[in-house]
Amino acid sequence: MIPLIGLVVGIVLGLLLEPTLPTVLQPYLPIAIVAALDALFGAFRAYLEGTFTDRVFVVSFVSNVLIAALIVWVGDQIGVGSQLSTGVVVVLGIRIFTNVAAIRRVLFHA
Amino acid sequence: MPDAPRATSRRLAALARARARIVEPGSDGTPGGPSSEERPVPPPRPGVWRRIGLAALRPGRSQVVAAVVLCLLGMAGVMQVRTNDSGDAYRTARREDLVQILDGLGVESRRLEAEVAELQSTKARLQSGADTQRVAREDASRRVQELGILAGTAPAHGPGIRIRISDPQEKVDANVLLDAVEELRDAGAEVIEVNDSSRVVASTWFGNDGTTLLVDGVPLERPLVIEAIGDPHSLEEAARFRGGIVSEITGPKIGGDVTIAQLGDVVVTSLHAPPASQYARPAAAGPTPR
Numbered sequence: 001m002i003p004l005i006g007l008v009v010g011i012v013l014g015l016l017l018e019p020t021l022p023t024v025l026q027p028y029l030p031i032a033i034v035a036a037l038d039a040l041f042g043a044f045r046a047y048l049e050g051t052f053t054d055r056v057f058v059v060s061f062v063s064n065v066l067i068a069a070l071i072v073w074v075g076d077q078i079g080v081g082s083q084l085s086t087g088v089v090v091v092l093g094i095r096i097f098t099n100v101a102a103i104r105r106v107l108f109h110a
Numbered sequence: 111m112p113d114a115p116r117a118t119s120r121r122l123a124a125l126a127r128a129r130a131r132i133v134e135p136g137s138d139g140t141p142g143g144p145s146s147e148e149r150p151v152p153p154p155r156p157g158v159w160r161r162i163g164l165a166a167l168r169p170g171r172s173q174v175v176a177a178v179v180l181c182l183l184g185m186a187g188v189m190q191v192r193t194n195d196s197g198d199a200y201r202t203a204r205r206e207d208l209v210q211i212l213d214g215l216g217v218e219s220r221r222l223e224a225e226v227a228e229l230q231s232t233k234a235r236l237q238s239g240a241d242t243q244r245v246a247r248e249d250a251s252r253r254v255q256e257l258g259i260l261a262g263t264a265p266a267h268g269p270g271i272r273i274r275i276s277d278p279q280e281k282v283d284a285n286v287l288l289d290a291v292e293e294l295r296d297a298g299a300e301v302i303e304v305n306d307s308s309r310v311v312a313s314t315w316f317g318n319d320g321t322t323l324l325v326d327g328v329p330l331e332r333p334l335v336i337e338a339i340g341d342p343h344s345l346e347e348a349a350r351f352r353g354g355i356v357s358e359i360t361g362p363k364i365g366g367d368v369t370i371a372q373l374g375d376v377v378v379t380s381l382h383a384p385p386a387s388q389y390a391r392p393a394a395a396g397p398t399p400r
Contacts, residue, residue, distance in 0.1 A: 001166035006177025010184025019189055027204060029190050036183045043176065048158060054172035061179050081204050106158055 028069035035068035038092045041099035048106040262311035262382030266301045270339040270376035271346055277366040284316035290355045297348030299338035301378050305330055309382040342372035
């Protein structure tokens, strides 16, 4: 319940405050969001399987976001930024699908 | 689900709980401990939904953490969506992408410029064609006017003379009239009319019916009035020269009287109706002479 409230509060805050990211960081925000989604679904899966711990969740969330952004940043530096970001999105997408499949299995036994 | 993973997960959960208790003994361990101890134990199949429901009723520290993280994620998501929506996508784009976009735009603009040039040349061509056509049409209509005057199918006006021939003995015959017309034509008369009713054209003939004069089969009443458009002075001289019309008519053979008036504007309204040619057809002519 509280996480959902947190999500809603975050969206409302984003709408009301209109925060802006520094221009330097803006190219990495989409990747970071995808990484965060991956961490989120992983956490939910772990929760359903009874292995959830908030510390692991926070650490994995932060590290996922940072590593994804870092990979893309490094890619940008060496000139393969768009390719690397595509690769990261693909990998994270696969992970998200795997996690969601596991969640679905636990919740609906299907 | 098989037994082994469940046991492992239970063990891991217990481990995590223990660690949580060690780290923060008082805060969350007591309420979270016993309840979550029971939750993994029952078989998860019927219990998953109930567990979620219970968790919703009994918030714990981990839920607060998740809430904070989700709050951040929501903000980030809104931020990104807003950036995307603002249409200012180029601000966040990479340099290579921008170069590619610029390249594409350059190619596109070159293509469009070529198209513009082509269309403009087409437009110029069409315009000049239309101009040519307009000039040709004006020229043709002017020629129609001129030819109409020449053929007697169009009314005309202009400077000229009026010759009035009174002939009490009615001795002016077709020959005299023909001479008069020929003299006037020689002097440059462009339009000739007899008695305000008969236009003299190329096919006009004069004849006698007793003492009555005929023009194109129409009898003329006396006195005769000949109107001619042309240079008035030349026309009058052509009529008056020695041995010309005037001296012939006023001579003893005819004994008539001639008055000539030079007019600034002679109006000729009588028309000649040309019969439709029965045999002759227009042939494809060369360029019209100007």
